[in-house]
Amino acid sequence: xxxxxxxxxxxxxxxxxxxxxxxxxxxxxxxxxxxxxxxxxxxxxxxxxxxxxxxxxxxxxxxxxxxxxxxxxxxxxxxxxxxxxxxxxxxxxxxxxxxxxxxxxxxxxxxxxxxxxxxxxxxxxxxxxxxxxxxxxxxxxxxxxxxxxxxxxxxxxxxxxxxxxxxxxxxxxxxxxxxxxxxxxxxxxxxxxxxxxxxxxxxxxxxxxxxxxxxxxxxxxxxxxxxxxxxxxxxxxxxxxxxxxxxxxxxxxxxxxxxxxxxxxxxxxxxxxxxxxxxxxxxxxxxxxxx
Amino acid sequence: xxxxxxxxxxxxxxxxxxxxxxxxxxxxxxxxxxxxxxxxxxxxxxxxxxxxxxxxxxxxxxxxxxxxxxxxxxxxxxxxxxxxxxxxxxxxxxxxxxxxxxxxxxxxxxxxxxxxxxxxxxxxxxxxxxxxxxxxxxxxxxxxxxxxxxxxxxxxxxxxxxxxxxxxxxxxxxxxxxxxxxxxxxxxxxxxxxxxxxxxxxxxxxxxxxxxxxxxxxxxxxxxxxxxxxxxxxxxxxxxxxxxxxxxxxxxxxxxxxxxxxxxxxxxxxxxxxxxxxxxxxxxxxxxxxxxxxxxxxxxxxxxxxxxx
Numbered sequence: 001x002x003x004x005x006x007x008x009x010x011x012x013x014x015x016x017x018x019x020x021x022x023x024x025x026x027x028x029x030x031x032x033x034x035x036x037x038x039x040x041x042x043x044x045x046x047x048x049x050x051x052x053x054x055x056x057x058x059x060x061x062x063x064x065x066x067x068x069x070x071x072x073x074x075x076x077x078x079x080x081x082x083x084x085x086x087x088x089x090x091x092x093x094x095x096x097x098x099x100x101x102x103x104x105x106x107x108x109x110x111x112x113x114x115x116x117x118x119x120x121x122x123x124x125x126x127x128x129x130x131x132x133x134x135x136x137x138x139x140x141x142x143x144x145x146x147x148x149x150x151x152x153x154x155x156x157x158x159x160x161x162x163x164x165x166x167x168x169x170x171x172x173x174x175x176x177x178x179x180x181x182x183x184x185x186x187x188x189x190x191x192x193x194x195x196x197x198x199x200x201x202x203x204x205x206x207x208x209x210x211x212x213x214x215x216x217x218x219x220x221x222x223x224x225x226x227x228x229x230x231x232x233x234x235x236x237x238x239x240x241x242x243x244x245x246x247x248x249x250x251x252x253x254x255x256x257x258x259x260x261x262x263x264x265x266x267x268x269x270x271x272x273x274x275x276x277x278x279x280x281x282x283x284x285x286x287x288x289x290x291x
Numbered sequence: 292x293x294x295x296x297x298x299x300x301x302x303x304x305x306x307x308x309x310x311x312x313x314x315x316x317x318x319x320x321x322x323x324x325x326x327x328x329x330x331x332x333x334x335x336x337x338x339x340x341x342x343x344x345x346x347x348x349x350x351x352x353x354x355x356x357x358x359x360x361x362x363x364x365x366x367x368x369x370x371x372x373x374x375x376x377x378x379x380x381x382x383x384x385x386x387x388x389x390x391x392x393x394x395x396x397x398x399x400x401x402x403x404x405x406x407x408x409x410x411x412x413x414x415x416x417x418x419x420x421x422x423x424x425x426x427x428x429x430x431x432x433x434x435x436x437x438x439x440x441x442x443x444x445x446x447x448x449x450x451x452x453x454x455x456x457x458x459x460x461x462x463x464x465x466x467x468x469x470x471x472x473x474x475x476x477x478x479x480x481x482x483x484x485x486x487x488x489x490x491x492x493x494x495x496x497x498x499x500x501x502x503x504x505x506x507x508x509x510x511x512x513x514x515x516x517x518x519x520x521x522x523x524x525x526x527x528x529x530x531x532x533x534x535x536x537x538x539x540x541x542x543x544x545x546x547x548x549x550x551x552x553x554x555x556x557x558x559x560x561x562x563x564x565x566x567x568x569x570x571x572x573x574x575x576x577x578x579x580x581x582x583x584x585x586x587x588x589x590x591x592x593x594x595x596x597x598x599x600x
Contacts, residue, residue, distance in 0.1 A: 020515070136543040248516050249516065254514060
């Protein structure tokens, strides 16, 4: 098999492969910086929680309006915003920490979602919806994903400075400006938007994989915020492209193939990365001993 | 009702039809308490209703537009089974959950396998369960159901036999129409694509070829390879049309149709009827709808091919 047949021909021959690739590219571009900031803000698990919180909203919209991209996206968006908002509110008004209230609210949302799914009677069509398929991306989904990615990148660029300052020194930001809580709120809105986009393309669960795994893997290669974001975007793009090709050549389902590629990149980085990986530590240790 | 049975049957039938109306609720009506039948899915429920008429009270566990492959029973379903006088299932491993449900419910009555006596097709490694997609097999279903219902309420035997005979006549009439309608299509054009392979029996009986990705059943996520192969098959083998089903993700089929350059015909109903009052709410209406959809899709394709030339 030539390199052309291996890497290029599937995308040339089939429009659905091109669409899937473009969707993962758009997702990867915005997931890189979003995931990096989530890791820096110690919110690595918040993405997962919020992704589950989409479920009841999308399910309700599906029950009410049928298979409508916009209704389901809006429903998922509002449900996730509600959970994020409530979790933030509880964290602010009570001594309970935000991650604990996130856990509480997302579990409630998840149970409500499963309840709505089973009230509908038929589970199979809803499962297709919730676990989505990157191969079924149509024009409207593609526009939605690309639109959300563009908006996220622009907004992130605008609030980059206060957001990063807040990650490392929230006390300093509070002393010079009162924007901190607003930055945090805006960041959560962006996170929810990205998960809605990912949910359209990959399904709720797989979307979080593309958000978090590249960002966690990037940590073993880069050290500044901007380079972390660039590396994790690159990893996300690589996972998307390679995952699709794997799904095409090895006859495997595409969503898991993409996320498992991201997982493979993470494992490789963990072992052989430039910074703090198993190998880097071992080399440093040996160097110390020899000195 | 057929003419030669009319006098005594109308009388009998009226008695049964009016019995639930005339008998006050809760009164034991020794002559005709309706037989409580639980059918596993909507197609069987409709057949039991046709055969049993007002002598039976039918509940379908898997409702309209729902998929029996991935159905998960609730405690209410177990209660329905426990209270039933007769349980009717398709068999051929179509309802993987039914044995556990029957055991869990404590139901001890007869379980009728509607497909028994049918020589099953092989689909890959498993048996193809969708035998009701052939009207010839449907006659066997009706006969099995009739025998079971009569055995459960022998006093209603003649009326049930008459209803079953009438139903069978309508099935035969539809079979003639189906063969005639498909016979009018040019032989080269008898090929359609569907998402999930539920029409093996239909294909064998009526000579329409169904192409579907072999590695992909309705409940698993498709691989890019499966979709690509299907699009390629559609492009090279001149499939007439791509048809939706009433279960599954419609976006994927639409995407594939556009890419393969074939039309999207209407929806086929494979494993479930549509809700009451819609186009495919009984077994016969479902079957006729499928035939009409296939014939229309393949006829329009022919037109556009001519225009292209």
